[in-house]
Amino acid sequence: GQNIDQPTEMTATEGAIVQINCTYQTSGFNGLFWYQQHAGEAPTFLSYNVLDGLEEKGRFSSFLSRSKGYSYLLLKELQMKDSASYLCAVRDDSDYKLSFGAGTTVTVRA
């Protein structure tokens, strides 16, 4: 099975940088995903890592270390609209099962 941990809440100031960590223990691994979810809406895809290293996409970057079972999502130049829940998800390599962490609620303050 999968055990995925991430912090419950984080608060940051507009224009700042925030790093959301995710650690996982899995029986098999075939990729790690980050999703953003605004209140009352469905999750939307942000990033995907399957190899070690950093993936950059505009203001958002995601890092993966498979040997450490660790990932982070970096949000730069924070905007008020970035206030949302950020979900870390891991795919199993044997049956394509996609499991999620409980999510990190990020609040951006002016």
Next chain:
Amino acid sequence: DVKVTQSSRYLVKRTGEKVFLECVQDMDHENMFWYRQDPGLGLRLIYFSYDVKMKEKGDIPEGYSVSREKKERFSLILESASTNQTSMYLCASSEQENTEAFFGQGTRLTVV
């Protein structure tokens, strides 16, 4: 654009009723998933399917069953609804590997 459509946004059912939640995707995806989302618990996987007529239990399958008779449709069934099944239910679909899952808008089910 990929579209995952859930049949209802809001649903109110009585305890003991049989409830069907329908999900349809239009991108010929092999994988489909049903999650429930509760405050503080995140998305918990109920069932998933990686092919037509195939189904696999997720982390919390008790009290639920699923049906996948056609590739595009994945149904979640609550055999006898109970109040602890009041939740937001989210359906998702994806290709088999190396791509993200796309979510439907969710069905907020209240069991009274």
